[in-house]
Amino acid sequence: MNDSSAALSNLMHEERRFEPPAELADAANVTEEAYERADADPEGFWAEQAERLDWGQKWERVLDWDDPPFAKWFVGGTLNAAVNCVDRHVDAGHGDRVAIHWVGEPEDDTRDLTYAQLRDEVCRAANALTELGVRKGDRVAIYMPMLPETAIAMLACARLGAPHTVVFGGFSADALASRVVDCGASVVITADGGYRRGAPSALKPAVDEAVAKAADQGQQVETVLVVRRTGQDVDWNEDRDVWWHEAVDQQDSGHEAELHDAEHPLYVMYTSGTTGKPKGILHTTGGYLVGTSWTHWAVFDLKPETDVYWCTADVGWVTGHSYLVYGPLANGATQVMYEGTPDSPHKGRWWEIVEKYGVTIFYTAPTAIRTFMKWGDDVPAKFDLSSIRVLGSVGEPINPEAYIWYRETIGAGKVPVVDTWWQTETGQIMISPLPGVTHGKPGSAMKALPGVAADVVDDHGESVPNGSGGYLVLQRPWPAMLRTLWGDDERFKETYWSRYADKGFYFAGDGAKKDEDGDIWLLGRVDDVMNVSGHRLSTTEIESALVSHAKVAEAAVVGAADDTTGQAVCAFVILRESATDDEGAAPDDLIKELRDHVAKEIGAIAKPRQIMIVPELPKTRSGKIMRRLLKDVAEHREVGDVTTLADSTVMDLIKKKEDAGSSDED
Template sequence: MTSEALSNLSHEDRRFPPPEDLAASANVKADAYDAATADFEGFWAEQADRLDWGQKWDRVLNWDDPPFAKWFEGGTINASVNCVDRHVQAGNGDKVAIHWVGEPEDDSRDITYAQLQDEVNKAANALTSLGVTKGDRVAIYLPMIPECVFTMLACARLGAPHTVVFGGFSADALASRVEDCGAKVVVTSDGGYRRGAPSALKPAVDDAVAKLADGEHAVEHVLVVRRTGQDVAWNDDVDVWWHDVVDDQSTEHEPEMHDAEHPLYVMYTSGTTGKPKGILHTTGGYLVGTSYTHWAVFDLKPDTDVYWCTADVGWVTGHSYMVYGPLANGATQVMYEGTPDSPHKGRWWEIIEKYGVTIFYTAPTAIRTFMKWGREIPDKFDLSSVRVLGSVGEPINPEAYVWYRDTIGAGKTPVVDTWWQTETGQILISPLPGVTEAKPGSAMTPLPGIDADVVNDEGESVPDGSGGYLILRKPWPAMLRTIWGDDERYKDTYWSRWPNVYFAGDGAKKDEDGDIWVLGRVDDVMNVSGHRLSTTEIESALVSHPKVAEAAVVGASDEMTGQAPCAFVILRETAVEEADEPGEGADLVQELRNHVAKEIGAIAKPRQILIVPELPKTRSGKIMRRLLRDVAENREIGDVTTLADSSVMNLIQSGMSGSSDE
């Protein structure tokens, strides 16, 4: 086994074929793969025909100056028209677009497509009255309330690129993003609800606006939604209330068709340090890629399905699979403001039961949390409406996948484990629910029209049964076009390793069948005695133990082996009491170490295992392994500002002295 390729040690024998009835009526069948391979551009032209265009394109793909792509060159389109107006014109104005559910119980709104059109048009007219014109940037710093969707679509209607900043980010993080893209207007609210209590938002905007007041990127207006009724500081020179500026606007707005390559939004990637990295997505290709993959991967039947993506709109999943993809497809969907455990741990399942949700898309970190709480909570609710389950955000552990399928999907619902990124805009690798014989933990194969591969250091395709780097050989419609204001950084970050090949830093393996298993960031690979081991595989081995709900593994420096695996483990609630009994903690640690050795091999056996109450996560649910490496190597803890709860690190550090070290 060479040190160049990722070691491919774990093995999965379980297979789940598609349900026969779903396969028979699936939107996309097996022949789509061959069709896309035979005529790549023709395939994407066919998907583009699912949308309404002002002027049809002259050329499907211009790849004359890689890595700068132009899709549907010469075409004109308006994303807002495709997400709203065309459904009303087709006679579906009375159809519910969004079942909005607030965190406080009994706080909900059903918004039809006709009502959505009125609200988007009023917001577009209001932004125009505040001086926003085509090409101006608008920053959005809102909780998960309908006004967030109204504002995004109003910006798209005007051709004013939006940047949505997650409502949990600090004033400094907000200011750096507003400054980088030069936003003229910030749309915010007094606050939102978080775990049963109002949480302020406007003070962070006030601080950010003050930081930028004397520079070239001073904010001209702050448009404020009244959500919680909290008292807020007010600056009459800048601040305006939504209800004063938007509510009395006309519900008529004549949309302009924009060039297919007109910027739609800038999304700043999480976890960046120094200068923010603004990912630029444009309009035509992005809408084609997101609407097609939403329809194909989830087998969407817009007349009968109720779809729910739990992602916050501050992340790309919320853009692609809560706003633009579903609404372009005329879907009825759920939008929820709060957390899964407020006011009780069954809130999500209660919502699925109430609205008859048929397609449910969430993150592995949420699934593992539910595993920790126990299946008796979802078992109290009728989840029989669910027919497709999705996973997004990071590789899903096989045991979490099986728990999700069995507990939420009644042991028969297909799970689509999707791989894509902020930069890719759309899902690229995923099972198709009516085609794929799925394997727990595998993203399986690239979707039709996507040319993905796993390669070695020389950029050569690795054989089945080995690992390497996950790359894309051809452009795809929803791909990022550049980093905002920095073409060189775009080329260096994503396209410099191999000529005209996209690489964004993920490792992967091909199994014996050639199916793809994503192994997480290449940064999260350990070199143990010359073997390059994926932290993801060791984490999955730990989670497969019946007492473990979640695990994070890092490689720490080791004099003997170069690096050694160190694990941080959250137990299922049923196992916590046992670990607290005298002598039991050490026994359980040894049991877990031996379990990993049995599942993967002795080479992967963790040097240390620390049982912890929580893991350090960003607000989007990603585990911050960098901080865990600091703990494992006894270094001073690095920057914790992007953590959802910075106190977690204090708990972990205080427990480190009691960990196993053999």
């Protein structure tokens, strides 16, 4: 591979800085001194954060790194994740505090659960699972919409020490079956369906199909526990299927929780492998809870007595695990959980919810932010968003212009934006501004959090100078880190630790750069870096240049094979609604204008060979853009597997555009 450092450097520069609001800085949970303290004694720092939780047996050793890359944290300690997320808040006198404001997609379909009510429900579910034969160590698959019962099921499993694997409710029966088989799940918890864009969307049929497929591969699912949500007709197997309300509601609300070893498996979460079967990321109990609870409290400056927190992620993704279930509930937060989509029944639905519940901390993905930009400022302007005091971004790098729009339009020009970098594998936020400390810089995740060691290095693992790019690495273990891949230690070592094995670095698979101040900018997956005439260009930076144009809402860039330059830049662009005519078409001269704009912002080398104006981009339900599908289009290939897309018809629309020849070069 070519040396990356020259190629990924010195493209875009960002001069804008935003200092923390004085009021927030004065009362911030974490201040500047935490960085120095954590650097001086990382293990001591994490031991201090672990004291925020309730332990049975205290640990004998903070970190065992004797057999890298296999870490053990808080060795010898015992605790229960569910007790830390629920019971201890009730015991501390906070039982009347709302834990979850649940909002269904159909309007007026809401439920509020206090911590006392949540504890009772978790205990009932734990008793029901025990009655159904679930024991410590058994794996339970959860395939659910965004319901309180989803979080309750996860916590009930954690209470029993039965590792859960939550499979996103938008995944296919094949995807569910492969995960059930890989982790050996004997119980599946699901619902008849959920609401999506105003209509009931069935889940039980996919479970029935997946259970049959799993049986064909030798994995027998004994029980399917079904929440009644939509009232749709479902096929019923009397020997296997059980209604949640019949199994759970009649249980006793008392349950004596066992304390589990800090390294006891908490959950397995599958991420797509680039080839072959999905990777089962294993997270254990103690370190994960320490990492997620502290970062949630620190990065969002959480004040549980007064804040209303809302993370819009689906619980089927790691963001939903770490920053909707375990982190916030361990901190005793009051939070919003929403079942549906941001545009149902209208495009202001999210802002209506912010206004109604007085949301103070809001955490969402750049793809959602850019969608709102496309819809126009007048949509959020109809709602009172003055309660918001911290905004967060997660999922992929946020373009500087999307950051500015978010801060100005949703944050009234004064609310700090925390642009967080982390992964399914890291379990917790690793790189982020701190809202009471950092002078935020649009588009930059800034620097590693206290207690975390991150750097940008070259091919040889040497730190690159400021103003240069390379590969993002983590230089030492952190509490919420994945422990291995389920059943595959060798793949774990090969995937994450082999590239810089001699240095002991974890390689995240992301390109990054340090700007002139030493702040870190994420440049997307290394696989997405393009090689144009010997220059290694970041898709992220070219996308940011396009989005900085006043008429562009969102852009995705891929490198397509080119006889002359090796690869050429191909861009797919969604325009803001105000930039199109009544028919939704773009002015003829806009393509040239956009190509010239990129050349001006970055340089002629980055000028797109072609730009296609499209109505939508192919995204997974977590908001990630599937660039490989766009590459298929750019290289005139048959489009690959679209099963994980939120809307598989998007690719048909893009193909039609291409066939109509809307991507002329000049």
